[in-house]
Amino acid sequence: MDASRKPQTEDTPGPEEKARQAAAAVKAANRLPELRLVVLGWRWPGKSLTGNTILGKEEFHLERAAEFCVKRQAEVLERQVTVVDTPGWFSAQDTPPSYKQELVRGASLCSPGPHAFLLVIPVGMFTEVDRQCIEEHVSLFGESVWRHTIVVFTWAEVLRNISIERYIRREGKDLQWVLEKCHRRYFVINNCIFGEHPQVGRLLERVEKMVAAEGGFYNSEEEVVVEEEKKEKAVEENQNREGRELGARPKQSSALSLSKTVEALSN
Ligand SMILES: Nc1nc2c(ncn2[C@@H]2O[C@H](COP(=O)(O)OP(=O)(O)OP(=O)(O)O)[C@@H](O)[C@H]2O)c(=O)[nH]1
Numbered sequence: 001m002d003a004s005r006k007p008q009t010e011d012t013p014g015p016e017e018k019a020r021q022a023a024a025a026v027k028a029a030n031r032l033p034e035l036r037l038v039v040l041g042w043r044w045p046g047k048s049l050t051g052n053t054i055l056g057k058e059e060f061h062l063e064r065a066a067e068f069c070v071k072r073q074a075e076v077l078e079r080q081v082t083v084v085d086t087p088g089w090f091s092a093q094d095t096p097p098s099y100k101q102e103l104v105r106g107a108s109l110c111s112p113g114p115h116a117f118l119l120v121i122p123v124g125m126f127t128e129v130d131r132q133c134i135e136e137h138v139s140l141f142g143e144s145v146w147r148h149t150i151v152v153f154t155w156a157e158v159l160r161n162i163s164i165e166r167y168i169r170r171e172g173k174d175l176q177w178v179l180e181k182c183h184r185r186y187f188v189i190n191n192c193i194f195g196e197h198p199q200v201g202r203l204l205e206r207v208e209k210m211v212a213a214e215g216g217f218y219n220s221e222e223e224v225v226v227e228e229e230k231k232e233k234a235v236e237e238n239q240n241r242e243g244r245e246l247g248a249r250p251k252q253s254s255a256l257s258l259s260k261t262v263e264a265l266s267n
């Protein structure tokens with residue numbers, strides 16, 4: 001036998017085991033010690049119960065039509081998890097400005113910014129009006145909010161034997177539109193299971209994967225920051241090209257910021 005060749009042992013990982021190890025390494029690298037989550041949705045889809053499922057205890061009351069944000073924290077799977085439950089928006093009529101204002105305040109309760117917005121949608125008929133309401137209310141946080149949003153489907157037990165993928169296809173363009181806005185990030189939560197269950201760990205990992213992919217958490221001023229960076233880079237490139245100082249600072253971007261939204265809603 002050629003002594004330079006290593007003998008194959010049973011311990012040598014196969015391709016599947018190697019892929020599993022690589023995936024575990026990525027999850028470990030993405031892992032965050034603290035996670036801040038804001039739960040959003042219309043009235044009564046299971047926002048508060050979803051918050052309870054994540055925290056593993058009954059922190060949020062399942063009272064109808066909550067009017068105020070509620071913030072709760074717990075240690076979950078070795079992470080410090082903050083969940084902000086928000087008032088649901090109205091579907092059949094206009095949402096009062098005070099509700100919108102309170103909704104927007106939800107993000108500021110997890111300073112310096114939420115890692116994820118969990119947009120709770122109950123499995124069932126999804127209409128064009130539902131899509132419009134989601135667009136109107138989620139956009140109160142600015143366009144960048146979509147980069148930090150995951151759709152969380154509740155009431156999934158009603159699907160019985162239908163897969164979530166088939167349900168999404170069947171519901172058509174309005175639900176597809178929402179999922180496209182969220183870069184097709186979604187998670188099916190089983191709110192009937194409480195406590196020890198791998199689903200909460202999987203959801204937290206999903207959030208961590210999004211944070212890694214999007215390069216950080218939501219920051220109401222980030223559109224301003226990105227715009228400023230773009231302009232500063234352009235000025236720098238100009239300076240290099242022309243070989244002289246331009247001196248002028250770029251103008252402030254008019255991008256939406258949370259404080260401006262709250263101010264506008266209160267007027
Ligand atoms: N079977 C089932 N029941 C659910 C699920 N999610 C929520 N519920 C029930 O639906 C009802 C509403 O849940 P909540 O969590 O209070 O809903 P919400 O979105 O917080 O409601 P508002 O605060 O009034 O907007 C409660 O009776 C929950 O027990 C689910 O996934 N499956």
Ligand SMILES: [Mg+2]
Pocket residue numbers: 047048049061062063065066085
């Ligand atoms: Mg509630």
